[in-house]
Every structure is written in C-alpha cells, then in structure tokens.
Amino acid sequence: MTADTLTTDSLRDARLRELAALYPPPVIAEWLADRSWLNEQMNDGALAAHYGKVVAVYNRAVVGVGDNYLDMLLELSPKFGVHPERIVALYLGE
Amino acid sequence: MPTLRLTALGVGAGLPVREPSGTALLLPRVQLRCLLRLPNLLVPRDGIIDTGSPFSWFPEAIWSQFRRGTDYEDLPFEPGTVAPNGRTAGWNFTFRFVRFLQPIGLHDGSSELVRDGLIAQFANGNPPSFARTNAPAVAVIGLWGGALEGTNVRIATDATTGRLTGALEW
Known part of the structure; x- marks a missing residue:
C-alpha cells in the first residue's frame, strides 16, 4: 500500500464518517430485506456477470457495480440520502 | 428443532466439465454463509461456515471495530x-x-443462534480481496471455539432446482 493510497483511504474514511453523521442509522429489517433479495439474485445466477466485483443493492435493486466499495458508498449514500451502511454490498467472489 | 437457513452463495462462475459419457456438467462454486450479529456494528456481516477451519476468525476490518x-x-x-x-x-x-x-448471533434474518463466550482468532490484516476492493469483510465460523458445537450442519440438494442447500440445526 502506497502513501497515496493511504491518503486516499483516509479521505474516503473521513467523508464516510461525515455521511454517517448526516443520516439516521439503518433500519435492520430494511437492510435484511435487501440482503435477502441479493441472495436470491445470486442463487438465481442473475449476477454471474459481476463475479470479481462489488455489487451494491438498495430497495431491492442493484444500484452499483464496481471495484471499490468505499467509492461506491461515497456516491450512493448521498444519492439515496441514506446512511452509508444502509447500502447492502457484497464482493462476489471467494 | 431450531434451524437457521444457510445461504449457498455462488462465489464464482460454474466450472464446466465433461463426463466420460460426453455429457457436459456444470460444477457450482458455492460457500455456505450465515449473517453474524456482532458487537458495536450497525449491520450484520457475512460468516462462512467452514468446518475445515480449526477456529473461527475475523479479519482486521471487522475486529478493529x-x-x-x-x-x-x-x-x-x-x-x-x-x-x-x-x-x-x-x-x-x-x-x-x-x-x-x-x-454473537448467527442468523438468517429470522432465526438466530446466540453464542456467548466465543473464542476466536483476530487476524492481523485482511484477505487480498478486501485489500483490493474494500468490500465488507467476511468472517469465518470454524470448528472449535463455541460457535458450531452442539449443532448439525445439514447439506442437501434442492429436488426442484438441483441447487445446494444448507441449514444449521440445534
């Protein structure tokens, strides 16, 4: 990990803490509903094209596919006006 | 018997092989996972049920919290x-x-198996997939330490879909 990476990660972390303070904590039942939906999609093979990527889900829809989870949260949390941890995300791989 | 449903999560594209008869066979790549209710965390994390792991272990991205x-x-x-x-x-x-x-709670969103006094490993660092993606880290629920003792891991194949299914019973 380089110094640039560390700086970038620190900035991401700081911004995520700001976003977390802006919005109420996630409602677990809503989070679980999205996670169940994500599991169903995976079991049905609907996300097979995204192996090796991070997939983000909100309100039973895939709202992001990317290589860096923190970058996705920085975009999706303000976009949907929710706490960053409300976005359900999973790395599709081992 | 209380039961929690394990998720047979596909973690990669299926691997095609050919039987001696010439028939194609697609081999799935799945892990059995549950959700973990963990202290000081807002939302659950994934736990891989791995009886081949001597202990349960947590990557630094989880235990640091x-x-x-x-x-x-x-x-x-x-x-x-x-x-x-x-x-x-x-x-x-x-x-x-x-x-x-x-x-620590092992759960599937509705049923939960609560464990007190779990003994586990805290790993120094994180697996390569986390370092690459910063994705939510995954813990491993291993054989000894208080998570799986007194349970049965039931693995079956769904008669309709042909997919692997898993459950933890206690």
Missing part, C-alpha cells in the same frame, strides 16, 4: 508458544486469540 474490555478480552499465548500462521485460500495470516464478552 470491537472494543477491547467491552466486546472482547485477549487470550495471550503462554510464554514460549510459537503460534502457527492461520491459512485460508490465497492468504496466510498471523493472529491472536480472544474471547468475546458480548454474545
């Missing part, structure tokens, strides 16, 4: 003990042992 003295206590090695490295696919790690002071 636990509070020493509140959520866990250290179990230092006896002086002179040379600790082996932990090993998982594609990653070797050093670790320390801890005992949780808060209950």
